[in-house]
Amino acid sequence: MxxxxxxxxxxxxxxxxxxxxxxxxxxxxxxxxxxxxxxxxxxxxxxxxxSFTRYNLLSPPRFNGIQNYIRMFEDERLHKALAVTFQYVFISVPLQLGLALLLAIVLDRGLRGLSLYRSAFYLPSLLGASVAIAILWRQLFGVDGLVNVVLGWFGIEGQGWISNPETALGTLMILNVWTFGAPMVIFLAGLRQIPVMYYEAAAVDGANRRQQFRHITLPMLTPIIFFNLILQLIGAFQSFTQAFVVSGGTGGPVDSTLFYTLYLYQQGFANLNMGYASAMAWLLLVIVAAFTALNFWASKYWVFYDDQD
Missing domain, CATH: 1.20.5 (Single alpha-helices involved in coiled-coils or other helix-helix interfaces)
Structure with a gap:
């Protein structure tokens, strides 16, 4: 051969x-x-x-062009839902990531029973979006709830935090911040990947812990921060269960907890405007995609990788 x-x-x-x-x-x-x-x-x-039809689930859909999308410009409750959702996302997500990073740094210092602490802190991420926790949250911040009982020990008169339009959304933000477990575990894994020699070299040069955190930890963690930011941002825009249970499905009081997804649900399944609800779903997709793309574009200015010069 x-x-x-x-x-x-x-x-x-x-x-x-x-x-x-x-x-x-x-x-x-x-x-x-x-x-x-x-x-x-x-x-x-x-x-x-x-999304291009008029459909009430009871009769066949009828094509109506872009009327559903035009209607969005005139729908004041939709504008209110967008404002509430943006406020919820842009306040609770940074607070959640900040708390997750802080606790990850504390746990990274080699505490005894690290696996126990890690599991305990991760548990809220598994339960935070459940109906049971939402019901518990409504009880905690009610007029006779545990929050007011604790405040009473210090001579502070409580209120109905859920029924007050000025504080109702804040309680849901606290709930979202409380579910810091998942990003915390990811931050902890990222901290374990930073070479110890960087800190040793910085210590030899006289850098204190604050300087080491600013010039070593944060730059090395920026890819992890970016990853967590994208995940939590998308998840926060899709939040539904908490607002639905706490407000009884109304988004009240005075639409202060009217998340976009909750209003979408009301239009589709309460008012049977499934065509309009479908158009709202695509608007939400565009919004999430736009913010995700914006973050990817901005990442080149603040996210640093090991292989960069």
Whole structure:
């Protein structure tokens, strides 16, 4: 056999094996692709089509062009829902990430029972979006709730925090900040990846802990901060359960807890304006995508990676 023939034979075996592996991988991934098409892509396309219709779930949808999108400019409750949602996102997310980073730094100092603390702090992230916690939160901040009982010990007269328009949204922000566990664990993992030699070299140069945090910890953690920021930002825009349970599904008092997703739910399932609700869902998608893209664009000015010069 010639050398060329032998080379072709040797090359042909790995190629055939690779094709078999590709087929096996495709078969294993096929259920996921089917689920993606039926559960994600299909409903998204359907909602986009419904956003151009007038549909009340009881009769066939009727095409009405871009009337649903034009209606958004005149809908004052939608504008109120956007304002409440923006306020909730832009205040609670930075506070949540700040608390998560602070506790991650404390835990990174080698406390005894670290795994126990980590599990305890992570637990609110698993339960924070549940109906049970939302009901508990409503009880805590009620007129006879635990918050007012504690304030009474110090001679401070409490109030109905949930029923007061000036404080109702704040209670939901506190709930979101309380679910700091997931970003905290990610921050802790990032802190463990920073080489110790950087801190040792800085200490030799006379840098104190504050300077080390500013010039080493924060720059090295910027990719993790960026990752957590994107995740929590998207999650905060989609918050629904807390506002629904605490306000009884009304967004009250005086629409002070009317999250965008809650108003979308009211339009689609309470008022049976499914066409308008579909258009609202696509507006939310555009808003989230815009803020995500803005963060990716801005990241080149403050996110630093090890391979950068």
């Amino acid at each position: 010639s050398a060329l023939g032998e080379l072709r034979r040797v090359k042909g075996q790995p190629a055939s094996k690779q094709r078999k592996q590709n087929k096996a991988a495709f078969l294993f991934l096929l259920p996921w692709f089917i689920g993606l098409a039926l559960i994600t892509v299909g409903p998204m396309v359907a909602s986009l089509a419904l």
